[in-house]
Amino acid sequence: MSEVKIKAESRSEFGKGAARRIRRAGLVPAVLYGHGSDPVHITLPGHELMLALKTPNVLFDVELATGGSELALPKQVQREPLKGYLEHVDLLIVKRGEKVTIDVPLSIIGEAVPGALVGVEHNNLSVEAEATHIPAQIEVSIEGLGIGSQIHAKDIVLPAGTTLQLDPEALVVNITAAPTAEDIEADMAEAEAEAGVERDEPDAPADGAAESESAEAAASE
Known part of the structure; x- marks a missing residue:
């Protein structure tokens, strides 16, 4: 510290x-x-x-x-x-030797499997530690974790002399599948529908315009 x-x-x-x-x-x-x-x-x-x-x-x-x-x-x-x-x-x-309850930042290290989305539910962890030995941060490794993996507060290895004050079952890190482009488009469409937003459809060319375009195409051949 x-x-x-x-x-x-x-x-x-x-x-x-x-x-x-x-x-x-x-x-x-x-x-x-x-x-x-x-x-x-x-x-x-x-x-x-x-x-x-x-x-x-x-x-x-x-x-x-x-x-x-x-x-x-x-x-x-x-x-x-x-x-x-x-x-x-x-x-x-x-005072030296005194125990204090304090929030310590979490440092997420490593990488999950490709195609995974890492959701961090808690950026800090509430712990009790001796006032002169408070850790600057607590590391949480997600190296190689697969989709569906979860890390709860009780799973985190704390520095010596530090005890957890957060609910042990609290979800800290959640590994899910990264959304595809189709998922994002579907979510946007759903959100727009709930908000009453109507998308403008591209205008179809008028009959005269279509015939003119066809004539111009034929003339250029």
Whole structure:
């Protein structure tokens, strides 16, 4: 698991105007809370924070301006919907040796048999793990799986010290036959019929036009 040291500064200004000023200075507003302590409002260096958050469930060692440090996991990350920059981050305090329940991304590896369609029903797996040993991802192999194969949560091999929190019978991966062009056309026709959409049929040439075309063809021979 990745552990990143990051230096925090105290924050005393609040509101949208203050948040904009903080972000213009290259910082990100954040709040640190958990374990019954009062929330601590801080700012974090934007570039370092952005790079660290590229690792799922990264563990932060937050150095506080008041002295000391706290281990924390990102609980909620708010991004500007269009430009994608960080607006605010909630950090949850954790302790070494503490067990936490968290969603871990799944990584599908390998390839199913030709002509198969791989359906992933869960992109993350809810597990319980020690706070400082959360896996960055859990691999699920579909190598050589045939049509009709299924992988349920209970079938996935978890890293040592990690226990499943999702329903063991939950379907995670479903291997089905890839649709043919005819299947797709039939599905589209059915959807259009249900929506009341009528397809335009190609216009048949008028009798006069047909006779003219026949005459022109004969003249060219």
